[in-house]
Amino acid sequence: MVERIVVIGADAAGMSAASQALRTAAGRGRELEIVAVDRGRWTSYSACGIPYWVAGDVDGPDALIARTAEEHRANGIDVRLGTVAESVDLAAGTVEVAGIDDDRRERLGFDQLVLAIGAVPVRPDLPGIEARGIFGVQTLDDGAAVIDYLGIRKPRTAVVVGAGYIGLEMAEALVRRGMHVTVVEQEPEPMTTLDPDLGKSVRMAMIGMGIDVRTETGVEAFEAGGDGHVRRLVTESGEVDADVVVLGIGVRPASELASAAGLPLGAGGGIRVDDRLRVRGTENVWAAGDCVETFDRVRGAYVHVPLGTHANKQGRVLGTNLGGGDATFPGIVGTAVSKICDLEIARTGLREVDADAAGLEYVAVTIESTTRSGYYPGAEPLTVKVLAERPGGRLLGAQIVGKEDAAKRIDVLAMALWNEMTVMDVAMTDLSYAPPFSPVWDPVQIAARKAADKLT
Amino acid sequence: MVERIVVIGADAAGMSAASQALRTAAGRGRELEIVAVDRGRWTSYSACGIPYWVAGDVDGPDALIARTAEEHRANGIDVRLGTVAESVDLAAGTVEVAGIDDDRRERLGFDQLVLAIGAVPVRPDLPGIEARGIFGVQTLDDGAAVIDYLGIRKPRTAVVVGAGYIGLEMAEALVRRGMHVTVVEQEPEPMTTLDPDLGKSVRMAMIGMGIDVRTETGVEAFEAGGDGHVRRLVTESGEVDADVVVLGIGVRPASELASAAGLPLGAGGGIRVDDRLRVRGTENVWAAGDCVETFDRVRGAYVHVPLGTHANKQGRVLGTNLGGGDATFPGIVGTAVSKICDLEIARTGLREVDADAAGLEYVAVTIESTTRSGYYPGAEPLTVKVLAERPGGRLLGAQIVGKEDAAKRIDVLAMALWNEMTVMDVAMTDLSYAPPFSPVWDPVQIAARKAADKLT
The missing domain is CATH 3.50.50.60 (FAD/NAD(P)-binding domain)
Structure with missing residues (x-):
């Protein structure tokens, strides 16, 4: 019997899982039929490369794609891009999918389901947040949207909200594109994944490259012009001009689909999985990557750490298990x-x-x-x-x-x-x-x- | 009671041990009197830096000295350079020392003895090996001798015998000084600390910098001119001009002194120590650095691995124990x-x-x-x-x-x-x-x- 697998999400975790499942199953003489759906335009890409694409160091999006949809198809995976998974019926073993730009609609049956639905940038619930030109940067489509906006609008001022990894990488990219960049951060020092004494060095490096660093500063509102495009931020310490805004205040697991299907979520919103990456309480649902919670070996607790390196490893572990092998993801230490x-x-x-x-x-x-x-x-x-x-x-x-x-x-x-x-x-x-x-x-x-x- | 310690060898292992012993003892309210003797001119230096000194990248010898004799003296260590330890009488608790350039002669009494007597370059027992201009490179004095020779003789051709770390670093240094350099190696590929498949990449890098690489080639003799200075090598595959020769075929523990005193040596000639770096079978003799054998955790056996990084760590462990503390050197893995x-x-x-x-x-x-x-x-x-x-x-x-x-x-x-x-x-x-x-x-x-x- 051919087992039918639906993979939702065609980036690192999902496509690593699909590829590894095929490889593992083939080694065991088993046959799998895999459909992978994704709302975006690309598969298996490096989202971490987006800031370098924006900066002009990398020819995106092609250089950032590790394996194209065509390559995955040639490998036997039925990849369907521009396709949203709208709901999952676990009892029936079906996923409702719909075309994002057309009227396609289909109910896909599965024996095994893989959720690799990623994370979405946190958008603060503030006045004006719906203005045009306020971007989160998580998917390659997000990156393309920013680059299109920069090309069309030619902004002179940019504000990055949040001084974490993505915020700072994007701030540097925008400086290198010639913009005047302000970074607004609530905490006393940037890069709060470090202790503040080391964060101070990061602040000096930012100032050194001409970034206007405003720490201990909360954002109160975004203001748009008559055309609906963002023009400035209102912060606790005054207004800041912003022809474009990048949100770098973190991402949250995109787990609504899982939640609606009745799957268990952890405190941080990540799907709860065991160390073989099966969703807890299920027999045939698996999850990996930015949408799951992960065991932190140092804290001895589950945390949400959305990084490409974990997504790739988890995808591989998941795929090995899906294909009939046995692998475990041993957790992280927060590197x-x-x-x-x-x-x-x-x-x-x-x-x-x-x-x-x-x-x-x-x-x-x-x-x-x-x-x-x-x-x-x-x-x-x-x-x-x-x-x-x-x-x-x-x-x-x-x-x-x-x-x-x-x-x-x-x-x-x-x-x-x-x-x-x-x-x-x-x-x-x-x-x-x-x-x-x-x-x-x-x-x-x-x-x-x-x-x-x-x-x- | 003040304990009297004699340290033989004033480079990394010996002086780390002496300094750490003082520090540890001071923390315990104990007083130590330490005499350190060395035949050379310098203390606590980086022998690993010699090739870069020869190449002209580093202003030697000063830049290579981590702590001078004066600094050690200011720290309370009685450092006596240009002083050879000729023999040790364990029963009497004395060391016979003599000035290298003068008639000084003294019998130093000790309560505890530290042997940090290092290693000496292997000199192959071949015709002509006594010619002038054939150098091993192990101590800073060796480095100074090479540099003096290059300055005075202005050699145009150089041969390095042995394609290990020191041989290759010296070969590069001599190329950078404008010489035509040949490296002669018995094995099929250079850098035999690697498997030959990776050694091949090293060969390509050597060729790329203009080095004449002669592998699977044994040296048969050195030929000197009428002035006693080396002029060429005779190898299995012909003669090679050599205005200067560097020996890079390894070093052996300089353990004659220990051996003559009846201390135990391992198969590779290194002094046998326990994991606190006390010489086996003794109560008050300690040893560290290039003169000892070290436990290889992967092989589960004792080996001789003369590297500065081990010498420093061992010196520190030894000094902690000597000063009344408790530390162990846990071995190496061969990095x-x-x-x-x-x-x-x-x-x-x-x-x-x-x-x-x-x-x-x-x-x-x-x-x-x-x-x-x-x-x-x-x-x-x-x-x-x-x-x-x-x-x-x-x-x-x-x-x-x-x-x-x-x-x-x-x-x-x-x-x-x-x-x-x-x-x-x-x-x-x-x-x-x-x-x-x-x-x-x-x-x-x-x-x-x-x-x-x-x-x-």
């Missing part, structure tokens, strides 16, 4: 990296505020070092901060900011977190050293060592 | 990194030949990827090879070659080895991702994933 101008920024695990909230006793150590041996040409400064539990020394979290070759070192600390290592252990592990790559004590080990010293 | 021209080279754990020798069943997987997302400007190619044990998937070793930002990724795999992770686990860990730093699957995870696939 992330970004680059603002020439400042690299990375983090993993808990911030001080997280450790405080968890009631943990800890030491926090911040050190300054260099990316290469101090005497080696091109050595750049970097700052590493680590948190270690008191008294045992278990690593709790780490943050890095610095110039070229600083940030990727976070992976060492992510591996340490993953393996529940102490800072004493981290300080003594066998990391690579040569003058072009590191001081003789790698900066992450200097930080671990100082934390260990502080514990004794 | 190393180097750079030849613009090619980065890294390795950790076992090569295929090591795994074969250990009688292990394994899969080996080599993948090509990029240092950044493929579409992101500046993405460079890199190759990652991983070995995983069959059938369980335990990571056994890894190698990376590639352009800028390739090699430091080895640290992730070193951490995985350290924690005895499987390739399945490595593929799913939470590493940082953003387009300027990595493809969405980090290259090390692509390699781990493919190895996992091959196992199933």
Whole structure:
């Protein structure tokens, strides 16, 4: 019997799942029939690349597409773009789909259902939010819409609301397109995924590239001109001109479809799945990517962390299971990296505020070092901060900011977190050293060592 | 009672030990009197920086010195340079020392003895090896001798014997000083710390910078001119002009002093120590750095791995114990990194030949990827090879070659080895991702994933 699978969402999680399901099933002599629907125009793309497309560094959208719909079709997946899944009937095993630009309407039957329905940018419920020219940036279609708008309207001023990863990457892209850019952020420092002491470096980098940084500033309203296009923001600290606005205040799981079908959602709105990525309480419904909640190994709790790297891994795990194999997604530790101008920024695990909230006793150590041996040409400064539990020394979290070759070192600390290592252990592990790559004590080990010293 | 400590060897291991012993003892209200002797002219330097000093990238020797003798003296350590330790009498608790350029002679009494006597370059027992202008490069004095020779003799041709890390770094330095450089190596490919398939990339990089690479070529003799200075090499495949020769065929522990004192040596000639770095079978003799053998956690055996990063860590552990604290050196996994021209080279754990020798069943997987997302400007190619044990998937070793930002990724795999992770686990860990730093699957995870696939 051929098993019929419907995949809703044709980006990283959904199409990784579909491809891996076919591969796994083929290895077991099983046959699958897979239909994948998506409201957008593209499949399997890098949404993370949108800011570089906007900046003009990347020829989008083609360069951002890892695998086209045609390639997926050639691989045997019935991909239907411009197609919205309107509702799911779990009892009947059907999905109602409709064409987004036409009258197509169909009821697709499934034996197994995959929800890879992603996340949507949070749009604050403020006066004027419906003005034209206020964009969230989550899908490639969102990116195309921004680029069209910039091309047609040629804005001179831009405001980014929210100074997180996407907000700052978009702010830099807009500066590079010649706009005067203001970033408005409610918190005292940008990049609140870092502790504020490191966030300060991010602020300096933003100012250095000419961005008008307004922190501790709430947005009160958006104002449109007579043509319905946004013209300015009203904030707690005055008005700011804005020919275009980018919203960077986060995304929420696009889980309405799942919710309406009666599937379980976690506190953050993500679909609740087990570690094989089956939706809890179901036999034949699976979910992965930005729409699910994920186990945080450090917090010991489920969280919503919508990142492409997790979506790809989860898609692969899901697909393996769907195809008759057995794989588990072991969770995350909260690793992330970004680059603002020439400042690299990375983090993993808990911030001080997280450790405080968890009631943990800890030491926090911040050190300054260099990316290469101090005497080696091109050595750049970097700052590493680590948190270690008191008294045992278990690593709790780490943050890095610095110039070229600083940030990727976070992976060492992510591996340490993953393996529940102490800072004493981290300080003594066998990391690579040569003058072009590191001081003789790698900066992450200097930080671990100082934390260990502080514990004794 | 003030405890009297003699440290033999005033580079990384010895002076880290001395400094840390003082720090630790001070925290415990104990007083130490430390004498450190060294035959050389400098303390606490980066021998790894010598090739960059020779190349002219670094102003040596000052820039390579982390802490001068004066600084150590100000810290309370009685540093005596140009001083050779000639013999140790363990029963009497004394060391015979002599001035290297004068008639000084003294018997130093000790309560605790620290041996940080380093390693010496292997000099092959071949005709003509005593010619002038044939240099090993291990100490800063060695580096100074090479630089003096280059300055005075202005050689036009150079031969490097041995294509390991130091050999290749020196070969590049000599090319950059305008010499015609030949590298002679017995094995089929350079950089035998890699498997030959990756060694081939190193050969191409060497050729690309104009080095004459002669592999599978043994050296038979060195020929000197009438002035006693080397003029050419006789090799199995003909003669090679050589106005200067650098030996890069490895170093051996400088353990004669220890051996003569009756201290235990391992198979590789390294002093045998426990994990607190006390010499086995003794109460008050300690050793660290290039003169000791070290536990390899992957092989489960003691090996001689003379690297500055281990010497520093061991010195610190030793000093903590010496000062009354308690620390252990947990061993190594065989991580190393180097750079030849613009090619980065890294390795950790076992090569295929090591795994074969250990009688292990394994899969080996080599993948090509990029240092950044493929579409992101500046993405460079890199190759990652991983070995995983069959059938369980335990990571056994890894190698990376590639352009800028390739090699430091080895640290992730070193951490995985350290924690005895499987390739399945490595593929799913939470590493940082953003387009300027990595493809969405980090290259090390692509390699781990493919190895996992091959196992199933």
